[in-house]
Amino acid sequence: VAKKTDEKPVVGMDMGGTKILAGVVDESGKILGTSKRPTKAHAGPDEVIERMAKTVEEAVKQSGLEMKDIAGIGSGAPGPLDPDQGIIWHTPNLPGWESVPLAGRLKERLGVPVFIDNDVNLGTLGEFALGAARGARDAVGIFVGTGIGGGLVLDGQLRQGWRKNAAEVGHMVILAEGPYCGCGKRGCAESVASRTAIERDLRAGLKAGRKSMITDMIKNTPGERITSGALAEAYIAGDPLVTEVLGRSQYYLGLLISAIINLVDPEVIVMGGGVVEALGERYLEPIRPVAYQHCLNQMNIEDVKIVPAKLGDNAALLGAAVYARQKLAKKK
Numbered sequence: 001v002a003k004k005t006d007e008k009p010v011v012g013m014d015m016g017g018t019k020i021l022a023g024v025v026d027e028s029g030k031i032l033g034t035s036k037r038p039t040k041a042h043a044g045p046d047e048v049i050e051r052m053a054k055t056v057e058e059a060v061k062q063s064g065l066e067m068k069d070i071a072g073i074g075s076g077a078p079g080p081l082d083p084d085q086g087i088i089w090h091t092p093n094l095p096g097w098e099s100v101p102l103a104g105r106l107k108e109r110l111g112v113p114v115f116i117d118n119d120v121n122l123g124t125l126g127e128f129a130l131g132a133a134r135g136a137r138d139a140v141g142i143f144v145g146t147g148i149g150g151g152l153v154l155d156g157q158l159r160q161g162w163r164k165n166a167a168e169v170g171h172m173v174i175l176a177e178g179p180y181c182g183c184g185k186r187g188c189a190e191s192v193a194s195r196t197a198i199e200r201d202l203r204a205g206l207k208a209g210r211k212s213m214i215t216d217m218i219k220n221t222p223g224e225r226i227t228s229g230a231l232a233e234a235y236i237a238g239d240p241l242v243t244e245v246l247g248r249s250q251y252y253l254g255l256l257i258s259a260i261i262n263l264v265d266p267e268v269i270v271m272g273g274g275v276v277e278a279l280g281e282r283y284l285e286p287i288r289p290v291a292y293q294h295c296l297n298q299m300n301i302e303d304v305k306i307v308p309a310k311l312g313d314n315a316a317l318l319g320a321a322v323y324a325r326q327k328l329a330k331k332k
């Protein structure tokens with residue numbers, strides 16, 4: 001029996017600088033089949049788009065279905081991009097991408113409607129619909145990795161902003177005249193609380209002769225890389241330098257969150273990304289009192305949830321599937 005469009009599965013995809021991940025997702029949010037391959041970004045847009053198409057086809061095959069069974073595709077992509085037109089303007093992670101009509105090209109190749117948005121927005125939507133913020137009306141996502149990204153869901157819909165640039169929480173200025181940020185400006189949340197900032201401050205401490213168990217942990221690793229796993233281990237062991245440096249990032253994230261609560265008053269703040277994934281609840285615990293302290297309205301303040309993300313690597317994929325379903329429903 002042929003299924004109606006709104007019952008048919010959709011494909012959720014997440015395309016980043018290193019890998020492409022696709023999954024067939026049914027209406028309840030269950031993943032029926034997945035596929036993954038390297039992006040090979042250096043090969044340029046034509047090759048990457050073909051690789052995305054193949055990843056979709058493989059995921060569909062894995063789930064025992066055919067393309068005709070699929071209602072549409074949602075995909076996360078690096079920005080800046082225009083989700084309404086489906087165009088990626090340009091992106092530092094993908095050489096050669098200049099005004100590429102990604103959604104249109106994939107639609108042409110695969111024969112179903114395609115919708116794109118940035119991966120952090122979709123990760124937030126995924127956590128909202130199927131993860132840590134399930135059941136809320138308004139939620140904000142903060143993803144702490146190399147940089148800090150964010151997403152804003154209001155009344156169940158992603159808020160993209162009129163220039164499609166809402167929720168850039170990583171570049172809200174938290175410490176005026178503070179350290180330089182990857183964006184070239186100073187004192188952004190990203191410059192004081194991201195993984196990059198944590199690593200910079202740790203290395204400065206080590207260079208100044210501070211004792212830390214990190215020194216031995218990275219001694220025999222290539223490039224003396226400080227992994228999230230090493231950070232977690234040292235933090236749990238109570239290493240003073242690591243505790244101090246992470247404490248600084250927690251303090252600034254607390255301030256960032258209080259600014260967000262004062263503006264949006266959401267029910268849930270979902271925190272994800274490499275640092276949060278490695279450290280979990282124990283990283284979030286010191287953030288809450290700082291966040292709450294700086295909110296104007298103290299009524300029920302501790303009912304504003306600040307929780308770790310639940311969907312891990314699948315957040316953007318699942319959010320992309322939810323996004324595609326919302327867009328398809330609106331088209332009718």
Ligand SMILES: [Zn+2]
Nearest residue numbers: 171181183188
């Ligand atoms: Zn910045």
